[in-house]
Amino acid sequence: MVGTEDTRLVVLRGNSASGKSSVAAAVRDRFGRGLALVGQDNLRRIVLRERDRPGAANIGLIDITARYALDAGFHVIVEGILYADHYGDMLAQLRADHRGPTHAYYLHVPLEQTLVRHATKPIAHEVGEEALRSWYRELDLLPDGVETVIGTDSTLDETVDRILHDTGLAGLPPREEERRDH
Template sequence: MTAVRVGTAETRLIVLRGNSASGKSSVAAGLRDRFGRGLALVGQDNLRRVVLREHDRPGAANIGLIDLTARYALDAGYHVVVEGILYADHYGDMLARLRADHRGRTHGYYLDVPLEETLARHAGKPIADEVDADRLREWYRPSDLLPGGVETVVGADSTLTATVDRVMLDTGLAGLPARDR
């Protein structure tokens, strides 16, 4: 397959991965709040569960939709945060192609939260009524890192504020202006 370059040298692509209740969506929202306009959030849960209403499985349609959405936003000049569980065996090839095709800086983060902490955090979420602890245990994959050392591992001891600060600084977003419209 021929590479199709996306984005610009100035766009940032940030991939936030981790198990359920690891803080991915909170970090993504914190980045958006901190940066302002011009940062697109491409959430796996929204595209997979809401838009397509599909189960997470290898080769599912949401994988391509996540890829297309991120590429479209990058080409439109947005910085992009792709966030979700994004199992390495299901999404790894797509993420590798997206990373390789992006003209700008790309940063990956894996939010590493132990199962016990995942269960405790999940218990306080609205979805806890739909997804019980046994299901969460089935979904949990310890250290589901992408190959090649392309992700920075962020431990459960990193606060939300500290994690957002780190990503803002690592990616250079902290020094870039938001869109004015």
């Protein structure tokens, strides 16, 4: 078992350019301290510099990082494309092991809109339309209907509000920091 009855675990998935990172950052900014952001891109691309494939090391690193933060009393958002066939088993076990409430969301953006959004990102000159099309998976949902699908009709603020309220984070205080005199 991991975390406490009071910790919140939020899984935020979707295709590239669906707004996952923006939503996760905005939820954390609005909540305040005490909410750990476990980003797939950071751990997979920056920390490990590995490709996304079944059984890759980042899957375990995402899992252990989320578990560590939950055990330390942080609420956690696990955010990324997190393909169901690569990450589904790990996410299911993490959900099953978490003592507190767990909520999962899938940000659904149609391919054509994904291409338009991607063109505005700094990485657009490195990653072309062909690669984006090959990565895209229409409604790559986890089994058992555990995810709430949020479509493009939901604005960033509406999505953040929904997650904060659904998860109960809206009613919780941010974590107090210990003050040190150095």
